Amino acid sequence: MKILHTADIHIGYDTHGRLDAKTGLNSRLLDFEKCFKHMVSVAIEEEVDLFLFCGDAYRDSTPTPTEQRIFARALRPILDKQIPVVMLVGNHDNPGSFGKANSIQIFPDLHGMVRLFTKPDAEDIQTKSGRLRIVGLPWAMRSNLFTKGEHADKKPEELKQLIYEAYSNFIDAEAERIREERLAYPVILAAHLHVQGAEVSEKSEVIFDTKDPLFAVSALAKKEFSYVALGHIHKHQDLNLGETPPVVYSGSIERVSFSEWKQPKGFVIVEIDHEKKASYRHIQTPAREFISIEVSVKSSDAPLEKVKEAIAKKNIQDAIVRVRIECTSDQRKDLSQRDVKELLSGAWSIAEINIMSDEEVERRRATQITRAMTTREALEKYILERPDLQPIKDKLLAKADAIEGEIEKIS
Structure with a gap:
């Protein structure tokens, strides 16, 4: 059988x-x-x-x-x-x-x-x-x-x-x-x-x-x-x-x-x-490939070139791709979302480009989410870590409050 x-x-x-x-x-x-x-x-x-x-x-x-x-x-x-x-x-x-x-x-x-x-x-x-x-x-x-x-x-x-x-x-x-x-x-x-x-x-x-x-x-x-x-x-x-x-x-x-x-x-x-x-x-199954590229350029004199080399090692043509870059605060000005996006032009879809300097890493640690937080507090912390979500912060918080209210009614 x-x-x-x-x-x-x-x-x-x-x-x-x-x-x-x-x-x-x-x-x-x-x-x-x-x-x-x-x-x-x-x-x-x-x-x-x-x-x-x-x-x-x-x-x-x-x-x-x-x-x-x-x-x-x-x-x-x-x-x-x-x-x-x-x-x-x-x-x-x-x-x-x-x-x-x-x-x-x-x-x-x-x-x-x-x-x-x-x-x-x-x-x-x-x-x-x-x-x-x-x-x-x-x-x-x-x-x-x-x-x-x-x-x-x-x-x-x-x-x-x-x-x-x-x-x-x-x-x-x-x-x-x-x-x-x-x-x-x-x-x-x-x-x-x-x-x-x-x-x-x-x-x-x-x-x-x-x-x-x-x-x-x-x-x-x-x-x-x-x-x-x-x-x-x-x-x-x-x-x-x-x-x-x-x-x-x-x-x-x-x-x-x-x-x-x-x-x-x-x-x-x-x-x-x-x-x-x-x-x-x-x-x-023939599932869509997800590719995560994580690269540190802290020791490089040509940070963007190092990112390019890391991307070139992957076959991104039919993949959903995210790139996470660690750099020094001085290197941050030489790395832009636009430049990295151009390097990813061959990807099927770009999910995320995250460029983090030492200073930003420390700030993220300071906003770490803990079990002691309420759902709203945790979401606010998360949005703080995501600059791309800042413009819709109020909408996200309002939606989260509404969902939590519905769950409480069901419970």
Whole structure:
């Protein structure tokens, strides 16, 4: 049995894009569509038995008609081949208000081959290679776990613990049911959540303090499951490497920001043998390359020439590029944004040109953001470090205040 496992498709991110003259769309939308279509073509070529999507179809829960069309158009060949599709609701798919439909709610209504998990559940799926059970854990929404008003007085940390317990108890109960039924066919645990130890960036950063529950690998890696398919973290990784079952984040199919610039992007092909043992392959998509050029010219008599040499070492033609230059205060006058931009004229897109003198580095250290700050204070500090944001400072702060107010209402 062969399954395609993917997550975090995120149609709608258009940062660093430009207008595509042929379609009139932001070019980054086309990058995401290209990767999605590549993934679907591989699925069909590999003759997969199931297309498993573990959440986050769009940038947010209110996709535009254009973004919805891109997603549906890319997915259509899978359904035309009568390949079952299982989808989980991710945090980006969920609306903020109680009672509203999520952003992917429409797909099961449009095609009978689509099964959508909006709350913890388990379902047997019939494929061309036999039966498969999916134990689905979508993003944890309080409204899907508790009755209206239940635990309304609980603090965020208490709610995190309640959600953790509810999900853990559900997993344990499903594992027990599998044992009792003595299933002859494989079971996959599919979830959109944050697992302890998951790396989120190219620096191997691990987040220990999150607003959402952190699940231990041991809470998911039950022997009753052949494979644990995860979404939510954009970096591909196996958190149970060399052990059974694999606990795998497929990773996202396209880069969203420079925090992911070194990460290979793609999806996973899972194969389950007759003994219900799973193996997998990570297959890369043609994701847009992000290139970060960091150069110190402090010891150079010709700082701009040194920057030119650093840029020449990279193939920037089809890439989104950022350049970060460290220089002395005396050299700063010899380095301009315009000059560096000219050196980057061959790049597909310029994301950032940051020229920092010793004096500016010291000033940045003085404005370091700390946990003790409020959200507004932290944002003000960040804007202070970004001269390009100074003209819209008031708008940014007002927008942040409005968003924080909406979050407080929902909470």
